[in-house]
Amino acid sequence: MHRLxxxxxxxxxxxxxxxxxxxxxxxxGEELSRYIAGPESAMAIEKSIRLPRVAPEGETNLKRPAESxxxxxxxxxxxxxxxxxxALKRIVSDLPxxxxxxxxxxxxxxxxxxLPEILDRIGPLPTHKARNGTTFEAANIYVAPPGFHLLLHDxxxxxxxxxxxxxxxxxxxxxxxxxxxSYGATVIGVLLSGAxxxxxxxxxxxxxxxxxxxxxHPNDAAVPDMVNSALRYVEVDHCVPASELGGLLERxxxxxxxETLPAxxxxxxxxxxxxxxxxxxxxxxxxxxLSVFTCPECHGPLWEIEDGDMLRYRCHTxxxxxxxxxxxxxxxxxxxILWSLLRAHQQRAEFTRRMAEREKTKNRxxxxxxxxxxxxxxxxxxxxxxxILESRRVTVAGNGATAxxxxxxxxxx
Numbered sequence: 001m002h003r004l005x006x007x008x009x010x011x012x013x014x015x016x017x018x019x020x021x022x023x024x025x026x027x028x029g030e031e032l033s034r035y036i037a038g039p040e041s042a043m044a045i046e047k048s049i050r051l052p053r054v055a056p057e058g059e060t061n062l063k064r065p066a067e068s069x070x071x072x073x074x075x076x077x078x079x080x081x082x083x084x085x086x087a088l089k090r091i092v093s094d095l096p097x098x099x100x101x102x103x104x105x106x107x108x109x110x111x112x113x114x115l116p117e118i119l120d121r122i123g124p125l126p127t128h129k130a131r132n133g134t135t136f137e138a139a140n141i142y143v144a145p146p147g148f149h150l151l152l153h154d155x156x157x158x159x160x161x162x163x164x165x166x167x168x169x170x171x172x173x174x175x176x177x178x179x180x181x182s183y184g185a186t187v188i189g190v191l192l193s194g195a196x197x198x199x200x201x202x203x204x205x206x207x208x209x210x211x212x213x214x215x216x217h218p219n220d221a222a223v224p225d226m227v228n229s230a231l232r233y234v235e236v237d238h239c240v241p242a243s244e245l246g247g248l249l250e251r252x253x254x255x256x257x258x259e260t261l262p263a264x265x266x267x268x269x270x271x272x273x274x275x276x277x278x279x280x281x282x283x284x285x286x287x288x289x290l291s292v293f294t295c296p297e298c299h300g301p302l303w304e305i306e307d308g309d310m311l312r313y314r315c316h317t318x319x320x321x322x323x324x325x326x327x328x329x330x331x332x333x334x335x336x337i338l339w340s341l342l343r344a345h346q347q348r349a350e351f352t353r354r355m356a357e358r359e360k361t362k363n364r365x366x367x368x369x370x371x372x373x374x375x376x377x378x379x380x381x382x383x384x385x386x387x388i389l390e391s392r393r394v395t396v397a398g399n400g401a402t403a404x405x406x407x408x409x410x411x412x413x
Contacts, residue, residue, distance in 0.1 A: 078103065079107075341385050
């Protein structure tokens, strides 16, 4: 009887697990294990991983306007950050109502964003906030909501609160990588104005599978850091002002796509991490060499990834950084530590002074003197930290970008 009861519990448990799995799939959270290339043979990988492909004649899972060409460049992914809203508005206003591609936009934003409403009023294409598990159509624009990475998987969108990449969520690289994996050479990646270097690794992934990389010209960008980074590390196909991007995208979307190339295993693994389907804890899943640095976000160990000439970092939790983002994160972390130290030393000095006054009123002058001497030491330590913080003053450039400037270096100049 006891054995029968135990068996019944096992069966019930398995049913519950299967029900949960099926529910997750029905909610738009299909497995992404096909993203991850293991040690199987090429034929096994082809079966277990859905490689991006150009749809054959007469077959496509993207709903298109009438008269749209098949096998065209049907996916446009756009990434922007600081100074990118104006460029986005110009591009959207220039796109035609019958654009033969779906457009997906990631803009680095805070907790609230009105970008879908802004873009919807600007041009002829309907603009929507991206929703998890929903399909998409050509001649429509979909915008990543605050706090979620936007990913493409086959014919639907996925939203994931995965680890931040390059200090942002939504981040540009996860969208670009997922588009490259699902749509291959039919993808056009566009990078606009912004600080640091999010989007560069994603553009490299798009180029690796045969897609196109397009940049807003750095002279036209309010904050040119992101496009300058892409110019250093990506073989760019077009680099033009925002005023020319709308017409260029219309023309490129109508052209036939080239051959889709196999995606590098590292791109698949990073896409799975962003989708919260996989971690990089296992030895065989390491993306690079273990470094001596720790993650500024979770303080776990960081893998150092050599992506061509580009150096990047990722922890096994999934936080990802370009070298520029890493320096920015370390700077912010150092500031937090310095302010915390300053507060601690100031509090110690004040507390010790109060204890010295108390001992003085109790007619214990020797102990009061010792405490006053200690308070002066703590105050001197606090003043050292204050001078360090003052030396890290921030200068603001004419384009709104900020940079640290040391008082000492300024005096030397």
